[in-house]
Amino acid sequence: MPHIVLNSAEPGIRGLLRYRPETADPLSELAEVLLRGPGTLTRGERELIAAYVSALNDCRYCASSHAACAAAQLPGGMAVVEQVRADPGAAPVSAKLKALLVIASAVRHSGRAVTAEHVVAARAAGATDAEIHDTVLIAAALCMFNRYVDGLATVAPDDPAAYAAGAQRLIMHGYLPPPADPGREE
Amino acid sequence: MPHIVLNSAEPGIRGLLRYRPETADPLSELAEVLLRGPGTLTRGERELIAAYVSALNDCRYCASSHAACAAAQLPGGMAVVEQVRADPGAAPVSAKLKALLVIASAVRHSGRAVTAEHVVAARAAGATDAEIHDTVLIAAALCMFNRYVDGLATVAPDDPAAYAAGAQRLIMHGYLPPPADPGREE
Numbered sequence: 132m133p134h135i136v137l138n139s140a141e142p143g144i145r146g147l148l149r150y151r152p153e154t155a156d157p158l159s160e161l162a163e164v165l166l167r168g169p170g171t172l173t174r175g176e177r178e179l180i181a182a183y184v185s186a187l188n189d190c191r192y193c194a195s196s197h198a199a200c201a202a203a204q205l206p207g208g209m210a211v212v213e214q215v216r217a218d219p220g221a222a223p224v225s226a227k228l229k230a231l232l233v234i235a236s237a238v239r240h241s242g243r244a245v246t247a248e249h250v251v252a253a254r255a256a257g258a259t260d261a262e263i264h265d266t267v268l269i270a271a272a273l274c275m276f277n278r279y280v281d282g283l284a285t286v287a288p289d290d291p292a293a294y295a296a297g298a299q300r301l302i303m304h305g306y307l308p309p310p311a312d313p314g315r316e317e
Numbered sequence: 318m319p320h321i322v323l324n325s326a327e328p329g330i331r332g333l334l335r336y337r338p339e340t341a342d343p344l345s346e347l348a349e350v351l352l353r354g355p356g357t358l359t360r361g362e363r364e365l366i367a368a369y370v371s372a373l374n375d376c377r378y379c380a381s382s383h384a385a386c387a388a389a390q391l392p393g394g395m396a397v398v399e400q401v402r403a404d405p406g407a408a409p410v411s412a413k414l415k416a417l418l419v420i421a422s423a424v425r426h427s428g429r430a431v432t433a434e435h436v437v438a439a440r441a442a443g444a445t446d447a448e449i450h451d452t453v454l455i456a457a458a459l460c461m462f463n464r465y466v467d468g469l470a471t472v473a474p475d476d477p478a479a480y481a482a483g484a485q486r487l488i489m490h491g492y493l494p495p496p497a498d499p500g501r502e503e
Contacts, residue, residue: 135446242467275461281428
């Protein structure tokens with residue numbers, strides 16, 4: 132049961148976005164830009180970084196949601212997501228993505244845990260400065276979202292189908308809230 | 318030296334906001350709503366929560382910046398900020414703020430570390446659901462900003478006067494970037 136009285140029964144961050152629209156706007160825009168906006172990391176790769184950090188933070192709602200989004204957008208599907216979660220170094224992803232996952236794991240621990248060696252290794256594997264920047268910010272942002280979702284004890288569905296359906300909605304409509312229906316105002 | 322090549326010499330998050338305007342917009346808007354927007358926690362109290370979490374995360378730039386903003390907006394000034402950092406339970410702040418600082422410290426560790434007992438104690442000290450919500454999100458957001466700033470190894474000024482001057486700018490102009498100067502386009 133959530134720690135505070137929300138104004139909907141929506142699970143995870145969705146209930147929090149509904150509760151506080153003033154913060155929902157920038158939070159949704161941040162997720163949209165980072166995970167779906169223009170960039171050289173694919174949307175699947177970015178969702179994989181988000182799922183990986185959320186799993187390390189033990190945030191069931193975010194880990195399941197982003198895993199479903201990654202699985203739906205990566206060639207290898209959920210098998211790759213699960214291999215990354217179990218052992219990213221051995222997973223069938225590019226050397227560049229492996230190096231970025233190492234950086235994401237360091238960020239999850241602390242910003243100060245990211246070393247020059249991590250960055251050199253990512254560059255050697257082909258990562259650009261923009262990709263390193265975005266990886267650090269995706270990992271940092273998930274450290275916020277995970278704490279927000281669990282710090283208020285929001286509910287997380289048990290059924291994997293709920294996350295798969297959510298992923299399809301996200302892939303279709305994105306993270307931004309739908310525009311208000313002008314018909315409702317009249 | 319920052320891990321990536323930035324396009325300015327601005328310190329801390331300012332250089333990162335300049336580097337990636339697409340993410341700067343939602344990040345700035347989030348800080349503005351949470352730390353300065355309408356709310357029943359004073360701006361000084363909110364900056365104090367931000368400074369406290371940043372100090373726990375050992376992020377020198379954010380801890381110094383938010384401490385300066387808190388000091389400039391709290392009746393007790395920097396002395397109170399330093400007492401909170403040293404021992405929040407003994408600092409001369411309200412029982413409500415003490416209880417919210419306990420929640421912020423838990424969030425900093427992990428969202429799952431926030432217990433029903435923490436929330437009951439905050440309510441007993443007079444905190445509303447909206448204040449508990451905002452405390453969790455402020456603490457979570459600082460866990461993002463701290464990791465962003467340190468994960469890319471941005472520079473932090475040594476001179477306390479730099480942070481005090483930054484606080485005055487923030488109090489005057491807020492966290493949103495200034496509107497583009499239309500004269501420049503012509």
